[in-house]
Amino acid sequence: GEADSLQYKPFILQLLEWSLRGVSQVILANNPVSGALILCALAMDSPWQALLGTMGLLSSTLTAVIIGQDSAEITSGDHGFNGMLVALLMGIFSSAGDWYGWLLLPACLGGATCTFFHSGLARVFKPWDLPVSVFPFNTIILLYLACTGPTNPYFPHYDFTQPVAKESLNFTHLDTTQLLCAVPLGVGQIYATKLLSSSLLILVAVFLFSPILCIHALVGSAVGTLAGLSVVVHHTSLFTGLSGFNGALGCMVVGGLCFRLSWTTHLFSIAAAFLSSYLDIALSNTLAKVGLPACSWGSTLTITLMLVLSASHLSSYRIPCSQNGP
Amino acid sequence: GEADSLQYKPFILQLLEWSLRGVSQVILANNPVSGALILCALAMDSPWQALLGTMGLLSSTLTAVIIGQDSAEITSGDHGFNGMLVALLMGIFSSAGDWYGWLLLPACLGGATCTFFHSGLARVFKPWDLPVSVFPFNTIILLYLACTGPTNPYFPHYDFTQPVAKESLNFTHLDTTQLLCAVPLGVGQIYATKLLSSSLLILVAVFLFSPILCIHALVGSAVGTLAGLSVVVHHTSLFTGLSGFNGALGCMVVGGLCFRLSWTTHLFSIAAAFLSSYLDIALSNTLAKVGLPACSWGSTLTITLMLVLSASHLSSYRIPCSQNGP
Amino acid sequence: GEADSLQYKPFILQLLEWSLRGVSQVILANNPVSGALILCALAMDSPWQALLGTMGLLSSTLTAVIIGQDSAEITSGDHGFNGMLVALLMGIFSSAGDWYGWLLLPACLGGATCTFFHSGLARVFKPWDLPVSVFPFNTIILLYLACTGPTNPYFPHYDFTQPVAKESLNFTHLDTTQLLCAVPLGVGQIYATKLLSSSLLILVAVFLFSPILCIHALVGSAVGTLAGLSVVVHHTSLFTGLSGFNGALGCMVVGGLCFRLSWTTHLFSIAAAFLSSYLDIALSNTLAKVGLPACSWGSTLTITLMLVLSASHLSSYRIPCSQNGP
Numbered sequence: 002g003e004a005d006s007l008q009y010k011p012f013i014l015q016l017l018e019w020s021l022r023g024v025s026q027v028i029l030a031n032n033p034v035s036g037a038l039i040l041c042a043l044a045m046d047s048p049w050q051a052l053l054g055t056m057g058l059l060s061s062t063l064t065a066v067i068i069g070q071d072s073a074e075i076t077s078g079d080h081g082f083n084g085m086l087v088a089l090l091m092g093i094f095s096s097a098g099d100w101y102g103w104l105l106l107p108a109c110l111g112g113a114t115c116t117f118f119h120s121g122l123a124r125v126f127k128p129w130d131l132p133v134s135v136f137p138f139n140t141i142i143l144l145y146l147a148c149t150g151p152t153n154p155y156f157p158h159y160d161f162t163q164p165v166a167k168e169s170l171n172f173t174h175l176d177t178t179q180l181l182c183a184v185p186l187g188v189g190q191i192y193a194t195k196l197l198s199s200s201l202l203i204l205v206a207v208f209l210f211s212p213i214l215c216i217h218a219l220v221g222s223a224v225g226t227l228a229g230l231s232v233v234v235h236h237t238s239l240f241t242g243l244s245g246f247n248g249a250l251g252c253m254v255v256g257g258l259c260f261r262l263s264w265t266t267h268l269f270s271i272a273a274a275f276l277s278s279y280l281d282i283a284l285s286n287t288l289a290k291v292g293l294p295a296c297s298w299g300s301t302l303t304i305t306l307m308l309v310l311s312a313s314h315l316s317s318y319r320i321p322c323s324q325n326g327p
Numbered sequence: 328g329e330a331d332s333l334q335y336k337p338f339i340l341q342l343l344e345w346s347l348r349g350v351s352q353v354i355l356a357n358n359p360v361s362g363a364l365i366l367c368a369l370a371m372d373s374p375w376q377a378l379l380g381t382m383g384l385l386s387s388t389l390t391a392v393i394i395g396q397d398s399a400e401i402t403s404g405d406h407g408f409n410g411m412l413v414a415l416l417m418g419i420f421s422s423a424g425d426w427y428g429w430l431l432l433p434a435c436l437g438g439a440t441c442t443f444f445h446s447g448l449a450r451v452f453k454p455w456d457l458p459v460s461v462f463p464f465n466t467i468i469l470l471y472l473a474c475t476g477p478t479n480p481y482f483p484h485y486d487f488t489q490p491v492a493k494e495s496l497n498f499t500h501l502d503t504t505q506l507l508c509a510v511p512l513g514v515g516q517i518y519a520t521k522l523l524s525s526s527l528l529i530l531v532a533v534f535l536f537s538p539i540l541c542i543h544a545l546v547g548s549a550v551g552t553l554a555g556l557s558v559v560v561h562h563t564s565l566f567t568g569l570s571g572f573n574g575a576l577g578c579m580v581v582g583g584l585c586f587r588l589s590w591t592t593h594l595f596s597i598a599a600a601f602l603s604s605y606l607d608i609a610l611s612n613t614l615a616k617v618g619l620p621a622c623s624w625g626s627t628l629t630i631t632l633m634l635v636l637s638a639s640h641l642s643s644y645r646i647p648c649s650q651n652g653p
Numbered sequence: 654g655e656a657d658s659l660q661y662k663p664f665i666l667q668l669l670e671w672s673l674r675g676v677s678q679v680i681l682a683n684n685p686v687s688g689a690l691i692l693c694a695l696a697m698d699s700p701w702q703a704l705l706g707t708m709g710l711l712s713s714t715l716t717a718v719i720i721g722q723d724s725a726e727i728t729s730g731d732h733g734f735n736g737m738l739v740a741l742l743m744g745i746f747s748s749a750g751d752w753y754g755w756l757l758l759p760a761c762l763g764g765a766t767c768t769f770f771h772s773g774l775a776r777v778f779k780p781w782d783l784p785v786s787v788f789p790f791n792t793i794i795l796l797y798l799a800c801t802g803p804t805n806p807y808f809p810h811y812d813f814t815q816p817v818a819k820e821s822l823n824f825t826h827l828d829t830t831q832l833l834c835a836v837p838l839g840v841g842q843i844y845a846t847k848l849l850s851s852s853l854l855i856l857v858a859v860f861l862f863s864p865i866l867c868i869h870a871l872v873g874s875a876v877g878t879l880a881g882l883s884v885v886v887h888h889t890s891l892f893t894g895l896s897g898f899n900g901a902l903g904c905m906v907v908g909g910l911c912f913r914l915s916w917t918t919h920l921f922s923i924a925a926a927f928l929s930s931y932l933d934i935a936l937s938n939t940l941a942k943v944g945l946p947a948c949s950w951g952s953t954l955t956i957t958l959m960l961v962l963s964a965s966h967l968s969s970y971r972i973p974c975s976q977n978g979p
Contacts, residue, residue: 069640114602121635128454128780147609154559232800233807276766283799290943291616309773314721395966440928447961454780473935480885617942 015076020058023081027135028191028203028218029250029258030210031077038209039192042202043089046194049099050092053108054192057088060112070120079133083119084112086138090296091145093193094158103155111141129309130321139296146293161294179240180226187222187245191297195241214257221245221252221274228278244278250300251277255307260318269307269315277303341402346384349407353461354517354529354544355576355584356536357403364535365518368528369415372520375425376418379434380518383414386438396446405459409445410438412464416622417471419519420484429481437467455635456647465622472619487620505566506552513548513571517623521567540583547571547578547600554604570604576626577603581633586644595633595641603629667728672710675733679787680843680855680870681902681910682862683729690861691844694854695741698846701751702744705760706844709740712764722772731785735771736764738790742948743797745845746810755807763793781961782973791948798945813946831892832878839874839897843949847893866909873897873904873926880930896930902952903929907959912970921959921967929955 021036028039044051061084065075074080088108095104118137126133149156182197188207189200208215225248229239238244256262256270281299288295310316347362354365370377387410391401400406414434421430444463452459475482508523514533515526534541551574555565564570582588582596607625614621636642673688680691696703713736717727726732740760747756770789778785801808834849840859841852860867877900881891890896908914908922933951940947962968 065638067640068636068638070638117598117602117636117638118632120638121632124635124637125455129777144606144609147613148558148605150612155557231807232805272769276769279800280796283796286802287799287943287945291613293613306770306773309776310720310769311776312717312720312722312769312772314719391964393966394962394964396964443924443928443962443964444958446964447958450961450963451781470932470935473939474884474931476938481883617939619939 016059016062019062019076019078020055020081022076022078023058023062023085024054024078025206025210026078026082027086028188028207029214029253030207032210035206035210036078038206039203042189042199042206043192043194045202046196046199047092047099050089050193053088053092053104054085056105057084057086057091057108057112057115058082060084060088060109061116064113064116065119068116068120070116080116080119083115083135083137083141086135087111087115087141087145089193090138090142094142094146094294096151096157096159107145107149107156111145114141131305131308134304135297135301139298139301142296143293151292160292162289162292175236176240183226183240183242183245184219184222186240186242187225187249188218188242190242190246191250200242211257213262214253217252217256217270218249220256220271221249221277224248224252224271224274225278225281228275229282232279232282234282244282247281247297247299247303248274248278250297251303251307254300254304259304259308259320260315261320263318265314266318269318273303273307276306342385342388345388345402345404346381346407348402348404349384349388349411350380350404351532351536352404352408353412354514354533355540355579356533358536361532361536362404364532365529368515368525368532369518369520371528372522372525373418373425376415376519379414379418379430380411382431383417383434383438383441384408384411386410386414386435387442390439390442391445394442394446396442406442406445409441409461409463409467412461413437413441413467413471415519416464416468420468420472420620422477422483422485433471433475433482437471441467457631457634460630461623461627465624465627468622469619477618486618488615488618501562502566509552509566509568509571510545510548512566512568513551513575514544514568516568516572517576526568537583539588540579543578543582543596544575546582546597547575547603550574550578550597550600551604551607554601555608558605558608560608570608573607573623573625573629574600574604576623577629577633580626580630585630585634585646586641587646589644591640592644599629599633602632668711668714671714671728671730672707672733674728674730675710675714675737676706676730677858677862678730678734679738680840680859681866681905682859684862687858687862688730690858691855694841694851694858695844695846697854698848698851699744699751702741702845705740705744705756706737708757709736709738709743709760709764709767710734712736712740712761713768716765716768717771720768720772722768732768732771735767735787735789735793738787739763739767739793739797741845742790742794746794746798746946748803748809748811759797759801759808763797767793783957783960786956787949787953791950791953794948795945803944812944814941814944827888828892835878835892835894835897836871836874838892838894839877839901840870840894842894842898843902852894863909865914866905869904869908869922870901872908872923873901873929876900876904876923876926877930877933880927881934884931884934886934896934899933899949899951899955900926900930902949903955903959906952906956911956911960911972912967913972915970917966918970921970925955925959928958 018033021033022031024036024039025032040051043054058081062081065080070080088111091104091108091111095101115137118140119133122133122136146158149158151158151160185200185204186197189203192203194200204215207218222245225245226239228248229244234244252270252274255273256266260266277300280303281295284295284298344359347359348357350362350365351358366377369380384407388407391406396406414437417430417434417437421427441463444466445459448459448462472484475484477484477486511526511530512523514530518529520526530541533544548571551571552565555570560570578596578600581599582593586592603626606629607621610621610624670685673685674683676688676691677684692703695706710733714733717732722732740763743756743760743763747753767789770792771785774785774788798810801810803810803812837852837856838849840856844855846852856867859870874897877897878891881896886896904922904926907925908919912918929952932955933947936947936950
């Protein structure tokens with residue numbers, strides 16, 4: 002009895018730490034305190050989304066324990082964040098409304114599948130020392146959406162056939178305050194939250210882990226909004242921060258995580274933010290034709306490209322992945 | 328004269344053995360007797376299909392001999408099965424009816440191209456010790472369909488713009504007997520046959536090679552039918568076994584071929600069957616938007632994922648490909 | 654003053670040589686004289702296109718210098734040709750007419766992005782000793798088109814939703830002279846020029862570098878036209894040489910660049926031309942459904958397949974890439 006409970010309690014506490022680290026890993030931090038803050042920010046916006054996210058997180062972390070993934074990866078939360086994102090996005094894309102309990106089933110299964118996909122991709126990427134990053138999330142959410150389709154009677158979701166590109170210029174209605182708000186909102190969109198207060202709390206969580214990462218998040222989100230303006234995307238995309246979050250992720254990885262800080266790296270991170278954002282727009286327009294969203298493919302592919310660059314002036318700043326987390 | 332014919336006859340006999348092994352390799356067996364049985368099963372359903380399949384089989388095997396592929400691979404039938412599948416599916420998808428002679432031309436060319444593709448992919452996959460499996464078939468058949476299109480005057484084929492997902496629930500019409508029949512039919516669909524007797528004969532051929540493989544084929548097909556039910560696919564897909572064949576292939580490779588048998592492997596093979604089936608549904612829905620079928624991409628990609636898994640509790644059971652055939 | 658200008662002038666001259674080599678690299682030659690001839694051929698057709706191409710060329714070459722790419726690659730023009738092609742195709746696809754100055758902006762940015770992409774892909778392809786070839790061009794031009802879309806107010810371009818496949822047979826209108834003209838025009842289409850005299854000048858430029866390469870260009874273009882006829886593509890595609898240019902590229906690389914000349918290689922290059930052309934038609938039909946053109950993906954993928962072939966009768970003729978350029 003007692004020995005068992007002693008054995009059992011630490012595992013629960015350990016799992017809690019791994020999971021909170023996993024929450025913060027989504028935004029490239031690795032810190033349980035940041036993770037707890039972010040979970041609060043999500044619960045502030047929608048408790049249902051926070052619950053869904055937690056289920057995905059636990060499901061993928063436990064799957065990693067069961068199939069015997071590397072324990073160092075598990076303890077740093079590497080196997081939680083993909084599952085969490087899949088569950089969060091399933092909730093956001095669902096048109097069945099909040100507290101639709103059946104959604105917990107695909108959330109858990111999707112989370113578990115992420116771990117399998119992570120495990121396989123890790124070996125595929127090994128020859129190039131590339132991180133698995135959010136490839137599993139991006140793949141599994143697209144498969145879920147393609148599998149169920151917008152008319153599924155159990156798991157209905159919104160339609161994505163609307164392209165991001167707009168058809169007519171209409172700059173007179175552009176509101177500068179809304180555009181400025183879009184910058185922090187872009188960071189919040191990484192966790193699919195549309196609330197300004199939640200987004201600011203997430204920024205605080207990032208700042209706690211690394212102020213430099215936080216600055217790059219804001220710069221990247223601003224660059225993404227600018228890129229969106231330059232090809233005239235819909236105002237909804239601009240004002241909800243959807244145009245910014247890919248830029249933020251691209252900028253953060255290059256400027257604050259995988260490369261040593263320098264002026265070159267800084268310029269390079271801005272280039273990465275632009276490329277992430279344009280790639281996101283291109284993929285959104287194309288995937289809309291088959292009824293799918295672009296998720297964070299834009300930043301994921303850009304980051305992967307930046308990490309395999311062989312150009313000596315840039316690659317000399319790269320920090321090897323094995324020292325670094327995601 | 329006589330020396331020549333002596334030289335010549337063995338080659339014909341050898342080619343026959345390689346080809347029959349190739350026929351059985353489609354369903355992961357490696358046994359000329361199983362191959363002969365399966366060819367009979369196909370001829371029972373449609374002699375034209377059997378002829379087409381044989382032409383594809385011979386064409387890809389001979390191309391392998393001519394371009395100088397590894398002889399161990401040729402003798403085990405590795406270069407026949409992709410060509411055979413391409414030819415069979417060209418026949419099934421063609422809307423020109425049986426005995427449309429012109430179809431032999433793309434069947435032979437498609438078979439030959441499969442061998443080129445096999446040869447290239449084998450080197451690409453080498454760093455991960457992955458088998459080429461049915462990647463060539465899946466690629467070449469999609470290219471053929473995309474190249475000709477549904478309105479081609481020489482090689483017309485059916486339209487694939489209809490998604491697999493159904494729009495309304497209608498479980499009252501579900502017939503249990505038909506659902507039970509769908510399980511063996513799913514195994515038959517691996518060879519694109521829709522006849523119950525042919526499917527049963529194919530199961531006998533698999534049983535002759537390995538009873539364990541046969542059980543996994545049935546379990547996988549059942550799992551696939553279940554997965555189809557869970558996302559409400561069209562009844563035609565369910566009852567013709569189309570929902571089951573990807574599950575069957577996924578289950579067979581994991582449970583009976585590439586991993587040592589154990590309880591873990593058994594559970595793992597069921598997970599693979601579910602993943603294969605859901606992936607197949609997702610790909611079917613998405614590819615339908617560009618007018619293409621999903622063929623066996625679902626199981627092929629799932630199997631590839633399962634074989635690159637680095638998770639220690641699963642990968643420890645893996646049997647290296649070089650010892651094993653496909 | 655003087656020392657500076659001495660230092661400065663050679664760099665300009667060097668850049669000129671690298672760029673002219675880059676121009677000729679598009680068509681697999683590596684010779685500044687051929688490059689100058691080709692640039693003249695382009696200016697003959699359209700001075701605006703020649704200017705656009707030059708901007709893309711300079712932009713990508715200078716980016717390579719700035720980010721510190723391998724200098725041997727830069728001096729042989731490896732970093733110019735992708736940027737040039739992106740800029741040329743942006744011009745051809747633009748529906749804003751000639752001398753639309755804003756187009757210089759995406760042309761320069763696209764050229765610079767090509768260099769990043771080249772740098773990353775080079776490391777990805779290293780395990781298989783594969784050249785980066787025109788992968789960057791093909792990727793960046795598709796992203797540009799997907800990103801802007803046909804209705805963009807700043808950068809409008811033509812629609813690509815029309816499939817290449819034709820719906821009815823109408824051979825009576827086939828004009829043999831036009832078909833014969835299509836063969837050299839197919840070589841011109843590599844540089845997106847539709848003028849017969851420009852195409853002939855480009856052929857002269859190729860002949861100057863290597864007569865064998867020139868013959869394979871013509872054979873490949875003829876094979877591509879034949880392949881187009883066999884699946885009944887639109888007459889416009891046939892007569893403008895669009896059906897031929899993928900075949901020409903596939904045939905040139907196999908027959909005149911990456912494999913030692915022999916009868917086997919010659920037959921092999923014709924097979925490559927057929928495969929390139931059919932792949933181009935398949936991709937054109939499929940990509941048209943999402944509103945994108947197939948560019949030179951057909952030949953690029955075919956060439957890559959041919960270079961990874963492990964079949965001993967073919968791979969024994971392969972010349973390692975490191976000795977050879979693109």
